[in-house]
Amino acid sequence: MKATDRLQRVMQEISQAEMDAGRAAGSVTLVAVSKTFDAETIAPVIAAGQRVFGENRVQEAQGKWPALKERMPDVELHLIGPLQSNKAADAVALFDIIETVDREKIAKALAQEMQKQQRQPKLFVQVNTGSEPQKAGVAPGEVVEFVNSCRSVHGLSIAGLMCIPPFDENPGPHFALLEKLGREAGVAELSMGMSADFPTAIAFGATSVRVGSAIFGPRA
Numbered sequence: 001m002k003a004t005d006r007l008q009r010v011m012q013e014i015s016q017a018e019m020d021a022g023r024a025a026g027s028v029t030l031v032a033v034s035k036t037f038d039a040e041t042i043a044p045v046i047a048a049g050q051r052v053f054g055e056n057r058v059q060e061a062q063g064k065w066p067a068l069k070e071r072m073p074d075v076e077l078h079l080i081g082p083l084q085s086n087k088a089a090d091a092v093a094l095f096d097i098i099e100t101v102d103r104e105k106i107a108k109a110l111a112q113e114m115q116k117q118q119r120q121p122k123l124f125v126q127v128n129t130g131s132e133p134q135k136a137g138v139a140p141g142e143v144v145e146f147v148n149s150c151r152s153v154h155g156l157s158i159a160g161l162m163c164i165p166p167f168d169e170n171p172g173p174h175f176a177l178l179e180k181l182g183r184e185a186g187v188a189e190l191s192m193g194m195s196a197d198f199p200t201a202i203a204f205g206a207t208s209v210r211v212g213s214a215i216f217g218p219r220a
């Protein structure tokens with residue numbers, strides 16, 4: 001099946017999940033995760049009308065997105081992978097949304113770069129809902145404090161929270177936790193749900209879902 005056909009199918013599944021959850025049509029944004037796929041594979045998906053994309057590596061995104069964005073300026077690019085502070089300048093220059101703010105050092109580096117470049121990508125805080133030692137993200141118990149510190153210490157506006165549940169667990173409780181933390185931290189947006197579980201995430205209140213392989217096929 002072609003990526004554009006799979007895109008239509010994913011969009012239908014999102015509409016269905018919105019309806020099942022009693023949520024407004026169009027209330028969930030589809031972030032098409034194009035990591036590992038080249039510009040030739042991505043271009044038809046843009047041509048089919050998809051405008052929001054996610055990449056997990058700054059350097060990889062720099063190799064393909066500037067040219068694609070030039071052709072299609074209304075594309076919105078999300079950074080969904082870990083960010084090192086020495087890549088903050090590149091990330092601020094290229095991405096429209098950075099979903100993986102998860103420590104003071106990154107918050108500080110982003111604030112400095114946003115000031116310097118006069119560019120304000122929207123920011124999400126990544127939460128390690130499963131408290132997995134190897135995974136990035138703020139511990140659930142520290143989310144409210146960290147969001148407040150981003151605001152008051154660094155002058156950053158935080159729009160939402162993002163999580164990647166442990167791959168071997170039922171994701172529902174993790175989505176519910178992120179939704180609760182979003183309310184406590186006073187943020188409106190929730191980035192949660194991937195190819196295997198985006199309808200569940202929508203039932204739990206996701207405002208955006210990050211879907212890769214269900215659109216582009218399996219990654220090498």
Ligand SMILES: *Cc1c(COP(=O)(O)O)cnc(C)c1O
Nearest residue numbers: 033056080194195210211212213
């Ligand atoms: C790769 C990736 C996705 C998409 O995963 P699929 O299972 O292919 O949909 C979503 N979120 C993040 C953070 C990713 O790195």
